[in-house]
Amino acid sequence: MPNDIPVHARERLKGLRTAAHSTGVFTSDFSVNEFLLVRKAGFEPIGLCMGTCVYHVGYQFGSWSRNQEMEVLSRAMYHARELAMARMRAEATAMNADGIVGVKLTIKRLEWDEHLLEFIAIGTGVVHGEGHKGFRAHDGGPFTSDLSGQDFWSLLHSGYRPVEMVMGSCVYHVAHRGMLAGLASAGRNVELENFTSAMYEAREIAVDRMQAEAQAAQAEGVVGVDIHEGSHVWKPHVIEFFAIGTAVVPLAQEILPEKIADPMLVLSVND
Amino acid sequence: MVGEPPVPAGHEARVADIQAALRAGRVPSATLARLEATRDGRMPWVATLTPAELLSVRSHGLRPLAAIAATCWMHYGWSWTEGHAQGWNAALARLKEEAKAVGANAVLDVKMRTIPLGIENSMDFTLIGTAARVEGMPPSNDPIVATVPALEFVKLLEADIVPTGIAVGAQYDWLNDWAGNTNQIYAGNVETTVLSQFWERIRQRAHAELRRNAAGQGNGVLAHVNFGQLFRIEANDQKQFLGRQIVVATTVDTPRRGKAAGGPWDIGPKAGPAIPHDIGIVVDMHAGGTPLTGRARHHQSYGSNERDGAI
Numbered sequence: 025m026p027n028d029i030p031v032h033a034r035e036r037l038k039g040l041r042t043a044a045h046s047t048g049v050f051t052s053d054f055s056v057n058e059f060l061l062v063r064k065a066g067f068e069p070i071g072l073c074m075g076t077c078v079y080h081v082g083y084q085f086g087s088w089s090r091n092q093e094m095e096v097l098s099r100a101m102y103h104a105r106e107l108a109m110a111r112m113r114a115e116a117t118a119m120n121a122d123g124i125v126g127v128k129l130t131i132k133r134l135e136w137d138e139h140l141l142e143f144i145a146i147g148t149g150v151v152h153g154e155g156h157k158g159f160r161a162h163d164g165g166p167f168t169s170d171l172s173g174q175d176f177w178s179l180l181h182s183g184y185r186p187v188e189m190v191m192g193s194c195v196y197h198v199a200h201r202g203m204l205a206g207l208a209s210a211g212r213n214v215e216l217e218n219f220t221s222a223m224y225e226a227r228e229i230a231v232d233r234m235q236a237e238a239q240a241a242q243a244e245g246v247v248g249v250d251i252h253e254g255s256h257v258w259k260p261h262v263i264e265f266f267a268i269g270t271a272v273v274p275l276a277q278e279i280l281p282e283k284i285a286d287p288m289l290v291l292s293v294n295d
Numbered sequence: 296m297v298g299e300p301p302v303p304a305g306h307e308a309r310v311a312d313i314q315a316a317l318r319a320g321r322v323p324s325a326t327l328a329r330l331e332a333t334r335d336g337r338m339p340w341v342a343t344l345t346p347a348e349l350l351s352v353r354s355h356g357l358r359p360l361a362a363i364a365a366t367c368w369m370h371y372g373w374s375w376t377e378g379h380a381q382g383w384n385a386a387l388a389r390l391k392e393e394a395k396a397v398g399a400n401a402v403l404d405v406k407m408r409t410i411p412l413g414i415e416n417s418m419d420f421t422l423i424g425t426a427a428r429v430e431g432m433p434p435s436n437d438p439i440v441a442t443v444p445a446l447e448f449v450k451l452l453e454a455d456i457v458p459t460g461i462a463v464g465a466q467y468d469w470l471n472d473w474a475g476n477t478n479q480i481y482a483g484n485v486e487t488t489v490l491s492q493f494w495e496r497i498r499q500r501a502h503a504e505l506r507r508n509a510a511g512q513g514n515g516v517l518a519h520v521n522f523g524q525l526f527r528i529e530a531n532d533q534k535q536f537l538g539r540q541i542v543v544a545t546t547v548d549t550p551r552r553g554k555a556a557g558g559p560w561d562i563g564p565k566a567g568p569a570i571p572h573d574i575g576i577v578v579d580m581h582a583g584g585t586p587l588t589g590r591a592r593h594h595q596s597y598g599s600n601e602r603d604g605a606i
Contacts, residue, residue: 091310092306093306171346174347175345175346175347176346178345178346178347178349178350179346179349179350181350182346182349182350182353183353184346184349198412213369213370213371213374213377213378213381214369214370215367215368215369215370215385216368216369216370216417217314217317217318217368218314219368219417219419220313220317220366220367220368220419221310221313221314221317222310223366223368223410223419223421224313224317224323224326224366225306225309225310225313227364227366228323228325228326228329231329231341231362232325232329234341235329235333235338235339235341238339238341239338239339243339244339244340245339245340245341245342245359246339246340246341246342247342247344247345247346247349248342248343248344248345248346249341249342249343249362249425250343251343251362251364251423253408253410255412260412261412263410263412267362269341269342271339
């Protein structure tokens, strides 16, 4: 057997169990690369944290010819996600985790009732290997982040740490074309200004809410932001704009610029 | 809650403001206020970049400022095809206004999106990206728009290639085959010349328009969407064909190497600009796409064209 395999790994290969984890087991949904890089960043996974919430999304009817936010639905989509995330975070707190990485937030339709949605948040709770508590969120609880293990390592190496997953939702009813636009525009390419402005207003509301959350978490910025549009259980013309990202703050002790690894250009021969 | 919802406070005024601002080529007030607060550091910055991109962007002095977006929703009364050029160009102009408002030099990671609301005879053209400032440079009056992810942007910059914007060529034509020239009489192998020529004309016109549109923005393009459709439409016992071709490309600006630099065939290591670090060749064992290959779906407006092998 080659000598550069660590003693511990060699013992395991011989069939001996580790005593490092008190319960003997940790759980995570890490890939191999994620696992290696989270440990390289100085953290140990301790357990999968999960929160779910089955939510009955209430009714709201948009006025046929008007653009407007469906505030009841916006609140529902936001509240349900928040409940799932809070439950996940409570699990992490219970296992004394410093943070949760790789959070996946998903929504499932339950087929027997079109108004029921299941929200699931799942991620891996991690602790700092040397018990450093400086990585916790602004409220002293575990940080949350939808960054993968690779992203987590990269983020720390670019001088930031994650604080909180921040999000903003806006469910919006886009007016039907009852505004004479159809007649007036026959035969010409024209912009449908009422639709364009609907997109602007809805997106602005969602991004603004996300940014306000980041501000409340005392973050310097938000990385990995995605603004996506989805139609979950609603009729056509109703759409959700959902902005989500990880709020970050600079590390208390910033990595010296010369210590940040020089990026290496790589030409992949795979494609 | 059942029934007509109350109109949220400020909604009417906000929509009126958005429409007036877009008509005048300005950024809507609410967005402008948020972008200015972000520019001045009163609000957190927002970036669509991944942490790995954040790292390399920092190493190259690019500061992410704000996630910005622009939309133009077009109704096709005249031409579906040409509407694409109009729609993207309008969205592009609006995106640049937002970039200017936040004091940016460049917009990175610009994605072309179409919001899936099936509304007849219309389509929306949406651009989403991250406005960034180059440290030590004054804000730009004409920010560049890079459709590539931040890592590729940095990679291009190092090679002295600046991605500058988006160029579109969109052309269509009808072919009325009253004489039956496209009828297949001979059962063997034979070219349908009429259709070949028809198709080729449209494509050439689309590419010529792409060149014209690109000329104002840079001196080259990297075409990433080549979307073509040919339809046969039968009405009143007459055969008609509709062909449409849409080409969308990232424009780039790069100094040309002349003969003096070693001639067009000299691609020795001294020919290109000096890249300040080694280039390694790796076999990437990661099964999925990596950020460097940029294979994550970046644009989804022309998804059905993917199997044609877009560049």
